[in-house]
Amino acid sequence: MSEPVTQAQIDIRARYFYLGCVLIFAVRFVSSTLFSQLSQPVLIDPGIDNTYWLFHWLGIPHTVTHSVLWSAVLDILIFLLPIMASLIPGRRIVAFLFTVLVSIYQITYSTYAIHHYHSLLGVLFLSVPFWFGSGQRFTFVWEAARYYFFFIFSSAALWKLSSGALWEPSQMQAILMSQHAQTIYEYPDSMLTHFHSYLIAHADIARLFLLAGFAIQLSFFGGFFTKKFDRLYLALFVAFFIMNYFLMNIISFELFIFCLVLLDWDKIAHQTTKRA
Amino acid sequence: MTKIVGLSGKKNLHQIMYVCSILSQSLMLRKTFLYQVFEKDKTLFAVFMLLIIGQVFFTYKHVENTPFFHFGMYSAMHHPHQTYTVYNIAVSENPVRSLDFHDSQREMVYNTIATYDGLKQLGFKDSLDKVISKRLSGHRAEYARSVLLNNAKMDTPYQKWLFQYIADMRMIKTPLLEVSKQHVSYNPDGSLTVNDTAQTLFKLRYE
Numbered sequence: 001m002s003e004p005v006t007q008a009q010i011d012i013r014a015r016y017f018y019l020g021c022v023l024i025f026a027v028r029f030v031s032s033t034l035f036s037q038l039s040q041p042v043l044i045d046p047g048i049d050n051t052y053w054l055f056h057w058l059g060i061p062h063t064v065t066h067s068v069l070w071s072a073v074l075d076i077l078i079f080l081l082p083i084m085a086s087l088i089p090g091r092r093i094v095a096f097l098f099t100v101l102v103s104i105y106q107i108t109y110s111t112y113a114i115h116h117y118h119s120l121l122g123v124l125f126l127s128v129p130f131w132f133g134s135g136q137r138f139t140f141v142w143e144a145a146r147y148y149f150f151f152i153f154s155s156a157a158l159w160k161l162s163s164g165a166l167w168e169p170s171q172m173q174a175i176l177m178s179q180h181a182q183t184i185y186e187y188p189d190s191m192l193t194h195f196h197s198y199l200i201a202h203a204d205i206a207r208l209f210l211l212a213g214f215a216i217q218l219s220f221f222g223g224f225f226t227k228k229f230d231r232l233y234l235a236l237f238v239a240f241f242i243m244n245y246f247l248m249n250i251i252s253f254e255l256f257i258f259c260l261v262l263l264d265w266d267k268i269a270h271q272t273t274k275r276a
Numbered sequence: 277m278t279k280i281v282g283l284s285g286k287k288n289l290h291q292i293m294y295v296c297s298i299l300s301q302s303l304m305l306r307k308t309f310l311y312q313v314f315e316k317d318k319t320l321f322a323v324f325m326l327l328i329i330g331q332v333f334f335t336y337k338h339v340e341n342t343p344f345f346h347f348g349m350y351s352a353m354h355h356p357h358q359t360y361t362v363y364n365i366a367v368s369e370n371p372v373r374s375l376d377f378h379d380s381q382r383e384m385v386y387n388t389i390a391t392y393d394g395l396k397q398l399g400f401k402d403s404l405d406k407v408i409s410k411r412l413s414g415h416r417a418e419y420a421r422s423v424l425l426n427n428a429k430m431d432t433p434y435q436k437w438l439f440q441y442i443a444d445m446r447m448i449k450t451p452l453l454e455v456s457k458q459h460v461s462y463n464p465d466g467s468l469t470v471n472d473t474a475q476t477l478f479k480l481r482y483e
Contacts, residue, residue, distance in 0.1 A: 030378060031379065031381045032441070033378075033380045038384070039437060039441045041384075041388075041437055042434040042437045043391050043392060043395075043434055044426060045391065046404070046424050047404075048404070049340055049341050050341050051342035051343070052342065053424060056423045056424055059423070107342065112384065112388075114388055114390075114391045115383060116340060118345060119380075124343075141320070144309075152347045155335075155347050156347045156349035156351060159347070159349075159351035160349075160351045162351075163352060164353065165352065165353050165354070170354075170355065171354055174354035174356045175350050177356055177360065178357070178360065181362055181460060182363070183374060184467070185362040185458075185460055185470075187373070197465065197466030198466060199466070200466035201466035251379045
């Protein structure tokens with residue numbers, strides 16, 4: 001456990017991670033949600049989060065969206081920094097700047113999208129290990145990111161138990177009713193609408209999906225004790241998000257970057273060396 | 277051997293078991309991730325401990341405070357409502373539907389429309405004002421209100437922003453945006469019934 005990694009091994013991980021980040025922000029670009037594309041938004045919701053308050057106190061979200069210069073520079077950097085970090089071994093400063101930039105983007109987008117989103121947390125947390133060079137500290141922080149991934153899912157299971165939502169027979173039905181009112185209204189004849197309407201009409205069957213989701217989330221506790229089943233968790237993770245798409249119409253592909261903490265990097269490094 | 281099994285022997289056995297359990301626990305402890313970090317990198321261990329304590333504290337408080345997040349994934353109690361609000365968007369008199377937008381773009385559009393609707397109903401009184409009053413006072417509170425709250429001055433700028441944000445992605449003939457809302461309720465088969473005629477939230481002809 002926690003063997004120090006070499007610079008070459010870090011480089012391989014960096015290539016996968018930062019190119020994944022470029023893909024994520026390319027999709028954000030197509031979705032017109034990068035800094036300059038937000039078109040100087042007006043309504044805000046910083047919520048009661050003190051960090052959000054601090055950012056607004058300092059005028060950061062306003063500046064990075066309302067200044068033509070800043071928004072353009074940051075949009076370029078959001079692609080340039082990960083590309084640089086994927087290529088150069090001495091990436092520590094670039095990696096740190098990328099984490100800062102993603103934090104600013106995460107808070108800015110969430111503020112103006114009026115909801116505190118978690119979809120970019122994989123990018124945020126996995127960018128931290130690259131602040132460090134080869135050695136034990138990189139390994140420890142990478143492993144901490146892996147534990148955090150398991151914490152995300154297992155804590156969701158605990159919340160369901162503690163709130164009592166799991167025992168409420170109409171919980172899933174009520175979630176679906178609220179989630180899909182707009183799409184059922186707009187697309188009454190689509191296949192997904194028929195599926196969602198069926199589940200809304202059959203609360204017991206809808207509840208099975210809630211229980212299945214809970215079981216998957218609860219199973220992630222195992223990840224705290226062993227790495228033996230990481231491939232199984234990878235499959236469960238993918239299954240969970242496919243279910244999430246069909247059931248909730250939520251596309252969480254940005255969180256897929258967390259898959260990297262479940263991969264066997266020794267094997268990948270070995271194969272890469274063999275190919276080279 | 278027989279002595280151990282005797283009365284005083286039972287005591288010894290308990291003591292041995294106690295020591296064994298402590299030893300095994302400490303052996304297990306030594307295998308843990310945090311112990312290894314503690315052994316090899318004290319600074320990092322201190323950072324991890326601070327983060328764990330912060331996470332536990334904010335979880336206990338039921339508050340999300342970046343970077344201490346709350347991952348409920350629909351864990352809050354939900355109950356069915358009698359009616360739900362849906363929104364209609366028309367650009368140049370052509371309807372735009374929710375799936376015409378990409379995922380993160382859709383959130384920007386529909387979340388802000390719902391917020392605008394809520395603010396209009398409350399006369400643009402932002403509910404966050406109560407939290408500011410609790411946390412801050414004097415000049416600081418005034419400054420916080422100026423940077424954290426929505427207000428009535430944002431009414432027309434928001435309408436213009438929404439037009440620009442949506443129109444930027446489309447080739448439009450006439451610069452006209454209309455947003456309206458309706459109330460719907462669910463039928464037993466999971467389909468929807470529209471309860472009222474569309475109520476216009478705003479109609480904007482962009483100059």
